[in-house]
Amino acid sequence: MNQSRADLIKLRRRIVTMCYRAKMGHISSALSCVDVLYVLYKNFLNKNHNDFILSKGHAAPGLYVVLNHFKHLKDAELDKFGTLGSALTSHPTCLVPGIQFASGALGLGLSVGVGMSLANKIKGIKNRKTFILIGDGELNEGSVWESLIFAGNNSMKNLIVVLDKNNIQASDYSKNIIKTDPLIKSIKKLGWNTVFTDGHDTEKILTTINSVFNSQKPTLIITNTIKGKGVSFMENDPAWHHRNPTEEEFNLAIKELTL
Amino acid sequence: MKLVAKNSRIECGKTIEKLMGIHRELVHITTDGNDYTHKHRDRHFDVGIAEGNLIGIAAGLAIKKLPVIINGITSFIITNAFMQIRDDLCFSNLKVIMLGIGSGISYASLGFTHHSFEDIGLLSNLPNIKMYLPADAIAAKKALTDAVLRDGPSYVRIRTGNEPVVYQGTHAKKLNFSKPTVVSEGKDVIVFTYGTHVFKMLKVKNRLKSRGVEIKVVDVNSIDVYPRKLLLEEITSHKKSFVIEEHCVETGLGSLMANLFIENNIKTQLVKIGLPKEFCKIAGSAEELLSRYNLGINEIEKMIIKNL
Ligand SMILES: [Mg+2]
Numbered sequence: 001m002n003q004s005r006a007d008l009i010k011l012r013r014r015i016v017t018m019c020y021r022a023k024m025g026h027i028s029s030a031l032s033c034v035d036v037l038y039v040l041y042k043n044f045l046n047k048n049h050n051d052f053i054l055s056k057g058h059a060a061p062g063l064y065v066v067l068n069h070f071k072h073l074k075d076a077e078l079d080k081f082g083t084l085g086s087a088l089t090s091h092p093t094c095l096v097p098g099i100q101f102a103s104g105a106l107g108l109g110l111s112v113g114v115g116m117s118l119a120n121k122i123k124g125i126k127n128r129k130t131f132i133l134i135g136d137g138e139l140n141e142g143s144v145w146e147s148l149i150f151a152g153n154n155s156m157k158n159l160i161v162v163l164d165k166n167n168i169q170a171s172d173y174s175k176n177i178i179k180t181d182p183l184i185k186s187i188k189k190l191g192w193n194t195v196f197t198d199g200h201d202t203e204k205i206l207t208t209i210n211s212v213f214n215s216q217k218p219t220l221i222i223t224n225t226i227k228g229k230g231v232s233f234m235e236n237d238p239a240w241h242h243r244n245p246t247e248e249e250f251n252l253a254i255k256e257l258t259l
Numbered sequence: 260m261k262l263v264a265k266n267s268r269i270e271c272g273k274t275i276e277k278l279m280g281i282h283r284e285l286v287h288i289t290t291d292g293n294d295y296t297h298k299h300r301d302r303h304f305d306v307g308i309a310e311g312n313l314i315g316i317a318a319g320l321a322i323k324k325l326p327v328i329i330n331g332i333t334s335f336i337i338t339n340a341f342m343q344i345r346d347d348l349c350f351s352n353l354k355v356i357m358l359g360i361g362s363g364i365s366y367a368s369l370g371f372t373h374h375s376f377e378d379i380g381l382l383s384n385l386p387n388i389k390m391y392l393p394a395d396a397i398a399a400k401k402a403l404t405d406a407v408l409r410d411g412p413s414y415v416r417i418r419t420g421n422e423p424v425v426y427q428g429t430h431a432k433k434l435n436f437s438k439p440t441v442v443s444e445g446k447d448v449i450v451f452t453y454g455t456h457v458f459k460m461l462k463v464k465n466r467l468k469s470r471g472v473e474i475k476v477v478d479v480n481s482i483d484v485y486p487r488k489l490l491l492e493e494i495t496s497h498k499k500s501f502v503i504e505e506h507c508v509e510t511g512l513g514s515l516m517a518n519l520f521i522e523n524n525i526k527t528q529l530v531k532i533g534l535p536k537e538f539c540k541i542a543g544s545a546e547e548l549l550s551r552y553n554l555g556i557n558e559i560e561k562m563i564i565k566n567l
Contacts, residue, residue: 051323093350094350094351100322101318101322101347101351102346102347102350102351103346104346105342105346107311108311108315108342108343108346108347110315111311111312111314111315111316111318111319111343111347112315112316112318112319112322112347113319114312114315114316114319115315115316115317115318115319115320115321115322115323116319116320116322116323117319118286118304118316118319118320119286119319119320119322119323119324119325120323122284122286122301122302122320122325123323123325142311143311143312143315143343146306146307146309146311146312147312147315147316149307149309150306150307150309150312150316
């Protein structure tokens with residue numbers, strides 16, 4: 001087994017464990033995008049070369065374990081997730097070391113990322129990328145489209161948006177609420193470079209990001225993912241957006257997440 | 260003194276250009292207001308008609324330590340982008356200055372969609388933001404200059420059109436946004452007001468002087484942490500207080516003052532004159548509409564006499 005796979009099994013186990021202990025946290029959303037977060041922090045964010053915003057704030061447990069893995073967040077702090085007085089809430093804020101922006105209300109992160117990228121441009125910092133991770137449900141938000149239009153119009157080439165396309169949002173499959181595929185096609189028409197990859201294959205994620213680094217347009221990387229990835233009974237089930245496992249379910253999940 | 264009228268919107272535009280020349284990192288963003296300022300185009304952006312994106316982008320710039328001035332129509336920015344103001348700006352205490360144009364009912368016949376009678380009330384709920392309520396174009400310019408030097412988000416509330424200038428001559432030096440400005444002393448009643456009603460109150464004061472009534476006029480030039488203690492000192496020095504404001508009086512300065520009275524067990528009377536909690540459903544000039552709401556000079560004079 002390669003290092004990344006081993007790391008990610010460990011990270012998934014930490015996500016499930018900390019959420020089970022705290023009796024909170026959107027486990028399946030975190031499991032959906034933890035591979036992308038791992039690749040981003042391992043290759044692009046570790047030395048503060050680029051900027052990152054988790055726009056789908058409910059995936060915070062995934063961000064916390066990745067920040068901890070790469071030594072931005074101490075074990076002692078991670079262990080306090082959800083406990084009284086801890087800065088580690090179910091949605092992330094800038095009070096947590098390594099996090100620049102407080103998110104939780106959906107649809108806000110992309111605009112802020114556009115502003116950060118614009119700041120780099122004004123300062124004359126070339127090639128510093130701004131990564132923004134958004135959920136597919138977030139594409140329902142009008143504010144996301146305001147920023148997609150602006151970034152496309154202004155050819156903001158240092159903007160890389162990763163869409164965690166797990167086809168599920170809070171209450172149901174996206175296809176039963178607002179269909180995602182036509183929206184993705186529209187984004188291309190707005191002046192965006194769009195590419196697809198497997199959001200659970202770390203090598204493919206890395207190759208895809210590297211392949212768009214010199215794009216002259218802003219890039220949307222659509223990562224096809226499975227919500228709840230890694231725990232069979234959580235996978236692709238909308239009910240697990242909010243649920244916290246019972247003791248029996250927790251033990252089963254840990255068993256599945258063993259090297 | 261000669262009556263001078265200035266347009267706050269135009270004066271603020273000049274000030275933004277000037278400030279961008281002094282503060283080389285200051286960014287200006289408009290929302291379909293590309294004609295507003297002309298210099299420093301490398302730090303000027305127009306996001307189109309998209310208030311949420313306007314505030315979000317400003318937040319991103321401020322996270323990267325570039326201060327931002329945004330401007331737009333008050334009623335659109337504050338209500339449409341309230342979530343961004345709350346989550347993006349106020350939580351992280353970012354240096355973004357929102358210049359709100361056409362506040363109160365100054366857009367008159369444009370109708371209720373363009374009126375803002377709830378902006379101060381809404382923003383009063385939020386931590387960290389300072390609200391500047393300039394009385395005239397001179398105060399508005401000074402408010403922007405002050406806001407650029409402070410940490411955290413600010414809101415500068417201006418109207419539209421030409422307005423008489425209060426802060427000239429002897430008044431000019433009094434203005435300071437760290438405390439309410441006493442623009443006129445008087446022993447009988449005390450009036451707390453802001454915006455263009457400061458000038459109106461000076462007119463009313465002169466009229467009532469001939470009737471033997473002396474009014475102290477306090478310009479509550481901003482709402483921040485300061486008013487509580489300092490306003491309290493002013494209240495207790497008079498037997499009767501009035502609040503006069505071009506905002507819903509239930510949620511604006513009137514509400515803030517009423518709370519002070521209750522919390523401090525002040526037994527003197529407080530009379531609140533402001534916009535009612537209702538939508539304006541008719542056309543008319545700003546002055547005509549203000550008169551209908553008892554906020555014209557004649558009506559204020561009558562209301563004060565009635566409540567003496
Ligand atoms: Mg989703």
